[in-house]
Amino acid sequence: MCLKFINRIYSKRSLGRLVRCTERKIKKDDMPVSTIIQSNKHADIAVSTGFKNADPCTARECKWERSTDGLVYVPYVISNQYSPDELKVIERGLWSFVDVSCIRFVPHEGQRHFLYIKSHSGCYSYLGRQGGGQVVSLKRPGCVYHRTVQHELLHALGFHHEQNRSDRDKHIKILFENIKPAQRHNFMRRETNNLATPYDYKSVMHYSRKAFSRNNEPTMIPIPDRNVVIGEARSMSRNDILRINRLYCRTLNLY
Secondary structure, eight states, X not given: OOOOOSSOOOOHHHHHHHHHXXXXXXXXXXXXXXXXXXXXXXXXXXOOTTOOTTSOSOSGGGSOOBOTTSOEEEEEEEOTXXXXXXXXXXXXXXXXXXXXXXXXXXXXXXXXXXXXXXXXXXXXEESXXXXXXXXXXXXXXXXXXXXXXXXXXXXXXXXXXXXXXXXXXXXXXXXXXXXXXXXXXXXXXXXXXXXXXXXXXXXXXXXXXXXXXXXXXXXXXXXSOTTOOOSOOSSOOHHHHHHHHXXXXXXXXXX
16 A cells, blocks of 8 residues: 655655655656657756856755645646646656655646646756756657656756766766767766765666667666666656655654
């Protein structure tokens, strides 16, 4: 039986149960990172005027505000471009945060800051709260999959790609010679806030082994074990969920 997060304190064992419950809900609408990257020609972090995607999302204005009840409400609007089945996939992605965190994506009702989910040019999101209405693009076809919805929503909450972590050189080797020149910036190391969590090859935020390859050769290799699978996540990992709670949710006893 899946637990519900209603402002409660959970142990690490309970969090593991929540993750497993979430994973069991995954259906045919999933697509791994490797397939998404192959279908997306551009980076999936948008950059607004005066805001660089190299900057860590640590400033107060970058985070969504926590309410007095301990929950973080993120308003959203979904474009009418989507079919009923696509809408169900998007809504399931939004609701997947309820079981495992204090994040609540709620329909927009006049709030100043909100997400505008629409079918634009590819799969992308801005990094963290930008102010006003900000686009989360889930292009149809190609981007409306459960893991992609989660991936872009995590960007909107302020999370970078896993392979951009400040400690990534201890866990992965980037092969810049195999990367398309216009996409090399996607593989630069960032000064990230890792929230005392380990590097996670299973993160839904991790690129695949041949992401943005110019010659069908690997653009990154796990170290020391080069055979570790990367970029195949179909939903948020335990560490993805732990980071959300450490950044936003004070009511969880996870430290």
